[in-house]
Amino acid sequence: MIVDGPGKGRVATLGMGVNSIGRDPAERVSLDYGDAMISRTNHGAITYDPRGQKFYVQHGGGTNLTYVNDEPVLEPRELEPLTHVQIGNTVLRFVPLCGVNFSWQDEPDRD
Numbered sequence: 779m780i781v782d783g784p785g786k787g788r789v790a791t792l793g794m795g796v797n798s799i800g801r802d803p804a805e806r807v808s809l810d811y812g813d814a815m816i817s818r819t820n821h822g823a824i825t826y827d828p829r830g831q832k833f834y835v836q837h838g839g840g841t842n843l844t845y846v847n848d849e850p851v852l853e854p855r856e857l858e859p860l861t862h863v864q865i866g867n868t869v870l871r872f873v874p875l876c877g878v879n880f881s882w883q884d885e886p887d888r889d
Contacts, residue, residue, distance in 0.1 A: 783868035785811030790870065797824045798838070799865055815866030817842045822865055824857060826876075833857040833874060842866065 780788045790799075790807045799807040800819045807824070809816050822844035825834045836854040837844055844851045845864040857863070863870045 779871050779873055780809075780811075781862070781869050781871045783811075783866070784813045785809060785868060792824055792826060792833075794826050794828050797826070799823060799844075800838070809865065809868055811868070813866040813868045815842060816868060817866075822851065822863075824863075824872075825854075831876065833872070835863060 780786050780790070788811070790809065793806065797806045798820050799805060799809060799816075800821045801810045801813070801816050802808060802818045803810060805819060817838060817840045820838035821840065821842055822838045823836050825836070826832075827834065833856070834854050835844065835846055835851055835857045837851050842865075846855065846857065847861050848864070857872055859872060859874050861872050863872055
């Protein structure tokens with residue numbers, strides 16, 4: 779959920795695997811709300827590991843950094859619930875809907 783900067787109040791949905799982040803509409807997480815400090819492609823990524831049921835954040839490799847709770851992400855690191863992720867001038871609050879206590883894979887089909 780974007781808590782500060784352009785797009786404040788909007789929600790970015792993550793999927794399993796690597797969720798690349800950038801301004802380009804083709805990115806899995808497109809943050810194209812007017813923040814020119816966000817790289818067009820691969821600014822950073824948030825990865826969900828369904829086996830370990832954990833999320834990780836990593837730098838995208840470009841010149842623009844990603845921050846977690848005001849610390850630069852220089853190598854992949856585990857992303858804890860309710861932490862702040864800053865990409866450009868946009869700050870997101872990480873609110874996972876799955877993790878070690880719940881996984882969508884655990885739910886039986888109700889068809």
